[in-house]
Amino acid sequence: MPGEPPRPTDAELEILTVLWSIGPATVREVHDVISRRRPAQYSTVLKFMQIMADKGLVRRDERPRAHIYQAARPREWTQRQLAGDLLERAFSGSARALLMGALAARKATKEELAEIRKLLDEYGKGKK
Amino acid sequence: MPGEPPRPTDAELEILTVLWSIGPATVREVHDVISRRRPAQYSTVLKFMQIMADKGLVRRDERPRAHIYQAARPREWTQRQLAGDLLERAFSGSARALLMGALAARKATKEELAEIRKLLDEYGKGKK
DNA sequence: GCTTTACTAGTAAGATCTTCGTATATGCCA
């Protein structure tokens, strides 16, 4: 029985974002992406991915040449966990306050604001 | 020279939320609030608050009888840090995706959706 | 087949986080 994977740590989340972006991949491929933006040993990335497999954050296909890893949960699922977690712990459940913090941290363009409005329209439609 | 306080850990954030809510307080008062919702030793809370003072997350007034602690930064400032941090690390900077995650995790009422819309109006006004 | 190359697994050190027991200082009051 698998159960829910735990909240990923910072380093684990970085690896998950790579897997979501390039799809199922070997440690080598993940390492290539990460080492392009910061120094990181291959064996460090490998170790993380092994731990993540133990935790159930990634699934691995044990191929003869090199194992293939993929995120155990889709991006949206994990994003929902993370957003929900922070929402409760730091914003007393107020989505408005969370959005305000996000917009204050990173100025949004007019286009993005329009997209958010559209999201609200879609979301409200289901429950009127 | 103080510099920016680091991102609070889970336990530290819990204490900050108490301080934001009740204002400057002694360890005793913070512990009372926390122990009402979960078991926690007084000395554990004390230790956290000492560490937080070292980190610059809280400021303390060393009164003779009992020290008075207060959050070093206002709630909004820290919320902005946390939202911005998660936004970059897990949502590639997309406030829309972050909001979507939050709404998926915790259903919002019609009233809250209206509030969010109002926030967008206010926010957009400044930059049109 | 043998050597080189590339991958996994195991081990471990150091940092940080969480938790708590205990020692020590100090104000308060009888």
Place this chain on the structure above:
DNA sequence: TGGCATATACGAAGATCTTACTAGTAAAGC
């Protein structure tokens, strides 16, 4: 002023996180 109640400080153990080295193994190439 001596003792009690309450505070802070100190020390430390155990869990988790981050990082990296190295040994062993298996595939690929010559």
